[in-house]
Amino acid sequence: MENQFMKMEDIAQMANVSKSAVSLAFSGKPGISPETREHILQIAHQVGYMPKSRASHQKKGDKALLFLVCTSSGIVFEQYDQQPFFKSLIYFIEENCRQKGYKLIFSTVNVEFFEEEIKHVFEEKYSDGAIVLGTNLTRWQIEEIHHIMPNLVVLDTCFDTLPVQFIGINNRIGAYQAGAHLCQLGHTSIGYIASNVRIHNFEERQRGFMEALEEFQIDIPTSRRLSVAPTILSSQESLKKQLTEYLSDDRQLPTAWFCECDYIAISAIKTLTEMGIKVPEECSVIGFDNINESLIITPELTTIHVEKERMAELAVDLLTRAIETGPKMQSKITVDTRFVERKSCAPPSPRDLNN
Structure with missing residues (x-):
């Protein structure tokens, strides 16, 4: 049950971290270690705390999309939003979400703990659909995400034999x-x-x-x-x-x-x-x-x-159409590059x- 009397400051004190660290943990944005994020989320779960942004979305029916990133040590770091390619992509996704009246919520999963963390992300049911950065993901991992969240678009990779919507680079x-x-x-x-x-x-x-x-x-x-x-x-x-x-x-x-x-x-x-x-x-x-x-x-x-702006536009358009009109035909789109x-x-x- 949600604890209406608990505040973010209380969670920060219990976890012995700053209020900003608690905010980063719930937003899914980088800036704290996976261990710190997990520690904060566990404490919040134990005391029944839910951030106002998530609670208000569930109560008022605000439209929201989840941007999910699975971090690893090889190519997509915990501070992925500071990596130039991903930084530009995120900016364009946020802009397109805003234009369509959707809030963009961030969530990060450590690939090493994929099975446990991916279930935790979607158990909260606070988004209408998800855009997943698939750069470093396997076919099996994308299949698992799609099983939990049918309204899904995967960016920056493609598996032709999966019935999932992909936006990739040529x-x-x-x-x-x-x-x-x-x-x-x-x-x-x-x-x-x-x-x-x-x-x-x-x-x-x-x-x-x-x-x-x-x-x-x-x-x-x-x-x-x-x-x-x-x-x-x-x-x-x-x-x-x-x-x-x-x-x-x-x-x-x-x-x-x-x-x-x-x-x-x-x-x-x-x-x-x-x-x-x-x-x-x-x-x-x-x-x-x-x-x-x-x-x-x-x-x-x-x-x-790489046409990052076009990829973001297509991803948000495909996903919001699937949410608002129901899934019809899955699409796999490859966006050409320019020399x-x-x-x-x-x-x-x-x-x-x-x-």
Whole structure:
């Protein structure tokens, strides 16, 4: 039973945390550890406390959508709202919800405790439907969420055999565009810097890029395929080590590198610069995502723009229509990307062509 006399300050005192930490725990927004969030929620459950925002939604029938993120150590962090790609996506989702008269509620689940936490999220029944960030989720995890919440749209991944609505990125066309651009510039010695955390998006980007190179009859040997962390914007010692080992065998560096995301591309530019290798004069670099930081790096990053605004618009539209008119036909929508040419790519120098 709901405790009408308990206040947020009381929960904060009982949990020995700040009032803002309690607010973050109930909103699902990042900023506190999973352990602190769970500790606060357990205390609130034990004393029968319910935040006013949730209680008022249930009583007054306010329209609300849940934005669910499953965090992990590899690609989607607890502070996901500070990661450039997700930050932009969330902004556009909130804007579209507001325009349609829906409140957006946030909830976070730790992938390590998926089974226990996912049930707890939906037991509260305070949303009419859910938008799930599927970037790092498995087929089974999405199936479990859909079983609990039929009104569902999953963003940033796709499983064709699931009867679930998906909004995904056309990763293959974007990476194909990147590969074709490098080949058309005249590059024949090309390297590939992959993420050491594998997800659906990266696998599709690899397929698209290799398809472009095959058309130009260009191959990437194993020695020119590197792997680094996908969420670091600074230079990486692991990348510097791989590049140094490559050069130690008396080989010339590739004249161009494709990176599976902008994080990797920006990290690569900084690492190459520290090694005294000029971009793009000695080595071109191309990324994927077009995060805001791609305009800040020197040189500005040539990349693939992901239509985050369009993805958010489609997700909210599909979900609200399903809620208001009832589910009819499930849809899986793939949104094309757009090539953005900036200053990190150039034709190979005559010296490189002669080697």
